[in-house]
Amino acid sequence: xKVLFSAAVQSGIISLFSSTSSNQLQLFSTHCxxxxxxxxxxxxxxxxxxxxxxHGTFTLVSPHSGQSGFLLDQTVLHIxxxxxxxxxxxxxxxxxxxxxxxxxxxxxQVRNLCREWSFxxxxxxxxxxxxxxxxxxxxxxxxxxIPANSNRLPLLHLPLSFPTNSTQLTAWSTISLHLPTFLPxxxxxxxxxxxxxxxxxxxxxxxxxxxxxxxxxxxxxxxYSTCRLRRIWFSDGGPSQKLPWEFELYARE
Numbered sequence: 001x002k003v004l005f006s007a008a009v010q011s012g013i014i015s016l017f018s019s020t021s022s023n024q025l026q027l028f029s030t031h032c033x034x035x036x037x038x039x040x041x042x043x044x045x046x047x048x049x050x051x052x053x054x055h056g057t058f059t060l061v062s063p064h065s066g067q068s069g070f071l072l073d074q075t076v077l078h079i080x081x082x083x084x085x086x087x088x089x090x091x092x093x094x095x096x097x098x099x100x101x102x103x104x105x106x107x108x109q110v111r112n113l114c115r116e117w118s119f120x121x122x123x124x125x126x127x128x129x130x131x132x133x134x135x136x137x138x139x140x141x142x143x144x145x146i147p148a149n150s151n152r153l154p155l156l157h158l159p160l161s162f163p164t165n166s167t168q169l170t171a172w173s174t175i176s177l178h179l180p181t182f183l184p185x186x187x188x189x190x191x192x193x194x195x196x197x198x199x200x201x202x203x204x205x206x207x208x209x210x211x212x213x214x215x216x217x218x219x220x221x222x223x224y225s226t227c228r229l230r231r232i233w234f235s236d237g238g239p240s241q242k243l244p245w246e247f248e249l250y251a252r253e
Contacts (some may be wrong), residue, residue: 003100004092013099013241016091017232018220019044029093033086040081040225042089047072047111047170047228061113061226072172072230076111081225084116088224098124098219099178103234106218108175112162115226122153122219123179125211130219131186133179135160144191153209156185172230176239180215187212 004027018024024044033040041054048071050062061080081087092099099122106121118136132155139159146154162173185191187210223229235241 001098002096003098011236013233013235014103014182015231015233016099016101017077017229019230020074024077025089027093028089028091030089031087033081033083035086036082040083040087042077042079042087044075045078047076049076050078051192061115071111073163073232077228077229078230079223079225080113080115084118084224084226087221090220090222093221099123099217101218101234103162103217103236104178104180104215105235105238106177106179107231107233107235108223108229109172110230111172111228111230113228115228117160117227118224120222120224121177121179122221123183124216124218124219125183125209126214128216129209129211131156131211132182133182134158135177137161142185142191143193144186144188145193154186156182156191158182172228178238179218183211183213183215186210 017028030042032042038056038058041058041060043054045051045053048178050060053060060078077089079087079089108119110117116136116138118134118138121133123132123133124130130153132153134155134157136157137160139157141159143157144154145157160175218234221232223232
């Protein structure tokens with residue numbers, strides 16, 4: 001497996017995606033549900049005005065009008081679809097590549113569009129065992145799915161919720177996750193959900209391959225519909241770390 005950032009110096013802050021930069025999706029592949037041409041969409045637009053509007057008779061999911069004063073006067077990436085799993089962006093674009101990013105913290109700046117939303121992070125431990133972290137607004141409780149087929153990866157599916165505080169300065173949220181924290185849960189039998197038969201031999205093999213121990217790096221990042229996305233970055237420090245000014249969220253009054 002080739003590693004995208006194997007030769008890069010990985011210290012401080014590493015920005016993976018910025019909606020205000022040039023060639024925003026250069027490292028990403030985009031996948032849109034082609035069966036829903038009037039509803040599935042991935043594109044750049046202004047968060048405040050929702051312009052430019054997609055061509056044709058497309059119906060754009062917009063933020064609630066009552067929150068319009070808390071929108072960003074910036075270009076953001078809009079991702080929407082009724083079929084969440086079929087509309088997403090992924091980095092690296094090639095499935096035979098790994099990101100190889102080692103900083104333990106990941107951050108996402110996203111806007112809640114009051115629809116179901118999910119994102120994934122591929123995680124690798126110190127001996128190369130791989131797993132998938134999936135966070136979803138529709139998930140009710142943590143579940144660990146152990147695949148019957150050992151060619152697939154164990155999946156830790158966790159619930160996610162947006163802040164409900166109406167006094168926040170902007171309607172956007174910055175999600176921060178300390179990735180090593182989640183590794184022990186891949187071996188938590190209380191969360192286990194087995195896939196269909198046959199399970200005996202393959203299940204045992206899949207459990208051996210579940211990530212555990214020390215965190216090593218990230219293999220990929222995948223953002224599903226429906227949301228608006230401003231930035232994704234990695235860092236060595238937690239939420240108290242001082243960020244460059246362009247990483248901060250500023251709502252227009």
